[in-house]
Amino acid sequence: MKQATDFIVCEAVDYGRAALLRLRSQDPLPVIKPGQFANVRVDGSPSTYLRRPISIHEVDYASNDITLLVQKVGEGTKRLAGMKCGEKVNLVFPLGTGFTMPSEGERVLLVGGGIGIAPLYYLAIHMNVEGLKPTLLLGGKTKDDLLRLEDYQKLGDVLVTTEDGSLGEKGFVTAHSVWNHREFDKIYVCGPKPMMKAVARLADEKEVWCEVSLENLMACGLGACLCCVEDTVDGHVCVCKEGPVFNIRRLKW
Amino acid sequence: MTIDLGRGLVLRNPVMTASGTFGYGEEYTDFVDLSELGGIIVKGTTLNPREGNPYPRMAETPSGMLNCVGLQNKGVRYFIDTIYPRIKNFDTNVLLNLSGSTLEDYVRGAEMIDTLDKIPAIELNVSCPNVKQGGMAFGVTTTGISQVVSEVRKVYQKHLMVKLSPNVTNIAEIALAAEAAGADSVSLINTLMGMAIDAEHRKPKLSVITGGLSGACVKPVALRMVWQVAKAVKIPVVGLGGISNAIDAVEFMLAGASAIEIGTANFIDPAISVKVAEGMKEYCERHGFQRVSELTGILDA
Ligand SMILES: Cc1cc2nc3c(=O)[nH]c(=O)nc-3n(C[C@H](O)[C@H](O)[C@H](O)COP(=O)(O)OP(=O)(O)OC[C@H]3O[C@@H](n4cnc5c(N)ncnc54)[C@H](O)[C@@H]3O)c2cc1C
Numbered sequence: 001m002k003q004a005t006d007f008i009v010c011e012a013v014d015y016g017r018a019a020l021l022r023l024r025s026q027d028p029l030p031v032i033k034p035g036q037f038a039n040v041r042v043d044g045s046p047s048t049y050l051r052r053p054i055s056i057h058e059v060d061y062a063s064n065d066i067t068l069l070v071q072k073v074g075e076g077t078k079r080l081a082g083m084k085c086g087e088k089v090n091l092v093f094p095l096g097t098g099f100t101m102p103s104e105g106e107r108v109l110l111v112g113g114g115i116g117i118a119p120l121y122y123l124a125i126h127m128n129v130e131g132l133k134p135t136l137l138l139g140g141k142t143k144d145d146l147l148r149l150e151d152y153q154k155l156g157d158v159l160v161t162t163e164d165g166s167l168g169e170k171g172f173v174t175a176h177s178v179w180n181h182r183e184f185d186k187i188y189v190c191g192p193k194p195m196m197k198a199v200a201r202l203a204d205e206k207e208v209w210c211e212v213s214l215e216n217l218m219a220c221g222l223g224a225c226l227c228c229v230e231d232t233v234d235g236h237v238c239v240c241k242e243g244p245v246f247n248i249r250r251l252k253w
Numbered sequence: 254m255t256i257d258l259g260r261g262l263v264l265r266n267p268v269m270t271a272s273g274t275f276g277y278g279e280e281y282t283d284f285v286d287l288s289e290l291g292g293i294i295v296k297g298t299t300l301n302p303r304e305g306n307p308y309p310r311m312a313e314t315p316s317g318m319l320n321c322v323g324l325q326n327k328g329v330r331y332f333i334d335t336i337y338p339r340i341k342n343f344d345t346n347v348l349l350n351l352s353g354s355t356l357e358d359y360v361r362g363a364e365m366i367d368t369l370d371k372i373p374a375i376e377l378n379v380s381c382p383n384v385k386q387g388g389m390a391f392g393v394t395t396t397g398i399s400q401v402v403s404e405v406r407k408v409y410q411k412h413l414m415v416k417l418s419p420n421v422t423n424i425a426e427i428a429l430a431a432e433a434a435g436a437d438s439v440s441l442i443n444t445l446m447g448m449a450i451d452a453e454h455r456k457p458k459l460s461v462i463t464g465g466l467s468g469a470c471v472k473p474v475a476l477r478m479v480w481q482v483a484k485a486v487k488i489p490v491v492g493l494g495g496i497s498n499a500i501d502a503v504e505f506m507l508a509g510a511s512a513i514e515i516g517t518a519n520f521i522d523p524a525i526s527v528k529v530a531e532g533m534k535e536y537c538e539r540h541g542f543q544r545v546s547e548l549t550g551i552l553d554a
């Protein structure tokens with residue numbers, strides 16, 4: 001069941017271009033699936049009138065904590081990322097449908113670009129619980145974009161690309177050598193749209209099952225306003241409700 | 254808290270949710286007990302299915318938003334066969350917002366809706382600014398509105414609410430024409446035509462360049478129009494545009510509204526509609542009004 005709940009910031013880590021916020025609720029959390037998101041109210045300014053959709057990065061049911069990884073893009077995300085411990089923030093969650101979990105024994109690749117790595121963390125945790133160790137291919141402009149790398153390394157085999165070559169292989173995630181010598185049964189992608197399209201093309205060529213997580217502009221987050229639609233083989237569908245995760249076969253990319 | 258808008262449309266309280274912002278009500282049942290609302294007005298429906306405009310369909314603006322959804326919906330037939338059975342037993346008034354691009358579309362749609370027991374009223378949308386033939390052509394002239402309202406009136410027996418466009422020079426004139434043509438009530442305002450530009454990329458932010466402005470920023474304009482229309486017509490006026498809390502709602506009542514609708518504010522707080530209903534009750538108690546209907550038009554001006 002969806003809810004609108006006040007959380008208190010209980011941990012805030014500033015990474016410069018992004019920040020990690022650990023938020024605590026007084027009430028038990030509902031079940032949250034990897035790939036689902038929260039619509040976050042940023043109070044206090046006419047330029048942050050609507051909520052901001054942010055993926056669930058991590059969940060701790062024992063202490064009722066949700067962690068978000070927020071990249072400072074504009075007003076809203078800057079304010080959010082600047083929140084201090086003890087401050088209050090309201091979340092409407094859990095929204096969307098989330099990723100399809102792989103089956104036992106499948107070889108999975110998670111591809112993240114920029115802040116798109118955020119939901120993959122929670123996804124990888126779930127895979128670990130199911131006994132799967134995913135390969136994570138994470139890309140950034142520079143090494144500073146690759147947040148919490150040591151933590152990701154605990155969840156699977158981490159491969160890195162940076163556009164400036166400051167870490168891992170130089171170039172885009174689609175240029176990484178792993179594509180030439182490893183095979184996968186399922187690929188999960190989240191990142192900027194051009195990057196997701198490029199990975200989707202690769203997956204399509206290799207005829208590998210692939211899901212991408214879209215970041216369309218949203219208003220309600222509940223499937224009510226029809227602002228966030230993506231053009232699919234079934235027509236315009238709401239990314240907030242039927243997505244944000246889509247199998248690439250459904251998209252008209 | 255009861256409000257009688259006439260011809261069988263009786264609301265438990267003055268608060269309804271605005272078309273296009275509340276889906277079919279189902280999207281909000283985790284947050285709102287629908288039986289605590291006067292009514293819900295479902296998404297704008299047209300005779301034939303519409304895919305709506307391409308993405309991007311929204312842009313945030315200071316204290317508001319622009320949208321150009323373009324009446325995406327699956328058509329009246331689909332509504333009757335698939336959606337209506339799911340929502341007809343909601344313990345509140347379910348109104349259908351009917352839109353069209355030709356006179357025949359409106360009339361055929363209204364005839365079909367007339368057969369639905371649990372839909373006590375149509376909100377006739379002659380004011381959608383987001384599609385080329387979204388009915389706004391009908392809503393911006395007195396002859397256009399007379400024509401569509403009188404034709405629909407002939408085939409529709411229940412409460413006919415006509416939703417007015419603010420994109421006109423004299424809204425009172427349009428409201429009078431709707432009243433004369435047989436409307437049981439008028440609701441206003443629909444969105445104000447607007448535009449947003451991404452200067453960095455020198456591109457419009459909306460796929461079809463212009464869109465409809467809504468949210469807190471439109472409230473002063475909406476309030477003025479409700480006041481002008483309420484002075485002009487005798488039928489009940491339903492006020493909306495930027496209502497974000499109970500005091501905003503009370504202001505619309507004072508300006509002459511008999512009931513109100515909440516739109517964009519549902520996106521910010523999905524439970525706002527019931528909070529507004531509670532807050533209006535509290536206002537009445539605090540100021541010694543027995544009935545919320547006493548607030549209508551008592552602005553001390
Ligand atoms: C399902 C979903 C999950 C998301 N998860 C995360 C996450 O985990 N961490 C994170 O940091 N961000 C995430 N985003 C993106 C985030 O919502 C936007 O960055 C944010 O809304 C921008 O708000 P702002 O006020 O900072 O910027 P604004 O001032 O609103 O905009 C600044 C710039 O960002 C662009 N922008 C605005 N909204 C979006 C958007 N939704 N996607 C892409 N660009 C946008 C605008 O076009 C503009 O150029 C997610 C988006 C979606 C839809």
Ligand SMILES: Cc1cc2nc3c(=O)[nH]c(=O)nc-3n(C[C@H](O)[C@H](O)[C@H](O)COP(=O)(O)O)c2cc1C
Pocket residue numbers: 225226227271272273274296297298320322324350378381416442443444466467468469471493494495496514515516517518
């Ligand atoms: C995303 C969106 C979709 C809308 N769709 C419709 C619609 O289908 N039919 C209609 O009559 N009005 C539609 N409207 C207009 C609202 O019902 C309302 O008239 C307007 O938003 C002003 O009220 P508000 O400021 O409280 O939102 C829509 C508004 C928004 C924001």
Ligand code: FES
Pocket residue numbers: 217218219220221222223224225226227228229238239240241
């Ligand atoms: S954001 Fe409103 S329908 Fe998706």
